[in-house]
Amino acid sequence: MNWIDNFVRPKIRSFLSNKRETPENLWVKDPESGEMVFYRDLEANQWVVPNSGYHMKIKPADRLATFFDEGKYDLVPVPAVPVDPLKFRDQKRYTDRLKESRAKTGYDDSVIVATGKLYDRDTTVAVQDFDFIGGSLGMAAGQGIITGLETAVTRKTPFVLFVASGGARMQEGIFSLMQMPRTTVAVLRLREAGLPFFVVFTDPTTGGVTASYAMLGDVHLAEPGARIGFAGARIIEQTIREKLPKGFQRSEYLHEHGMVDMVVHRHNLRSTIGSLAGILTRAEPTAELTGTAPALPAVSLRDAAIAAEGDDGDLAAPSAAHAE
Known part of the structure; x- marks a missing residue:
């Protein structure tokens, strides 16, 4: 017997039942x-x-809104690709995973393409969403990258890629791996058109994505503390049977060893890419480039990153959702 339902007056009952969320x-x-x-x-x-x-981690919509002038941009439709060509199933059906990720993120797949203005210059941007099956590279994601590159060639704009991924999507097998050469060919077409390609590494960027289009940019930038590599640090240690240096695969470490051109605070990415795009396209500046990062704490981000525990996590194959 529920005494609230049976004995408490209706007005009091409604007050008690409306819980504050x-x-x-x-x-x-x-x-x-x-x-x-x-x-x-x-x-x-x-x-x-x-x-x-x-x-x-930042959502693609927030990333695009803070990158483009006045937060205005237009999404570029990505051509549809076959769904679940291998009829794959592990703990659950691949089609069910896709439905869950689409409901969670609001996007059809892990790559979102948009066009807009960056300091009054037309710019094409692609963002890889790690929340969509770990940002893994499948046919739809590969088509998204290719669509972004082709859009940049057609519109004669710089192409900016914010990359975050755990690697190739195992549920698509060889179809996933074939996206590596496909995207590479599209990058070559952009290069032949004489248009700049900016890659921004975010945390994490690993696996087949790192082995393909993510390392083919004209300028490689990275956010502070981002993990970048092919195989996970733990797998590398087990293979070579040696302890890796502290901070291994962090953006600051890769910058010191020449694999990343710049480590840029998120607040400064917009102004940095805007300046570089103007230089590489030999365009006259049409807007004042502004934006400075807030003062950093006494301990540098690099020191904080290398001091953190669990720096050797394997991100190339974190789960059954995606792996090389």
Whole structure:
């Protein structure tokens, strides 16, 4: 017997039954320092933790809105590709995984292509969404990259790629691996057109994506602390039976060893790419390039990254969802 339903008056009953909903993500924990940060403060700061400078994952819509002039852009439709050509099933059907990811992210696949203005210059941008099956590379993602490159050639614009991926999508087998040469050919066409290709590495970028179009840019930029590599550090250590250097596969380490041209704070990516695009296209500046990053803490981001525990996680094949 429920005494509220049976004995309490209707008005009081309705008051008791209407529970106040509290957002689950009101506070977000900094993965490095453990600090609790207010959700709206993080959102206003482009998902960079104010005190530690830790760069958290950012949704494609937020990325595009903060990158283009006045947050205005147009999405480019990506041609449809066959769904589940291998009729693959592991713990669940591949088609079910796709449905879940589409419901979760609101996108058809892991690559979103958009066009807009960057300091009054036409620019084509592609963003890889790690929330969509780990940003893995399948036929639809490969077609998205190719569509972005072809759009840049057609519109004669620079092409900017924000990449985040765990590797090739195992559920598509050889069809997934074939996207590596396909995207490489599309990059060559962009290069033949004399248009710049900017790659921005975000956390994490691994596997077949790193082995293909992600390493073919004219300029390679990376966000601070991003993990970049082919195989996971743990797998490499087990193979060579040696302990890897601290900070191995972090963006700062790769910058020191010549694989990344610049490590750029998220707040400065827009102005940095805008300046470089103007130089490489020999265009006259049409808008003032502004934007500075907030002061960093006393401990550098590199020191914080290499001091963090669990720096040797294997991201090339984190789960059955995607692997090389």
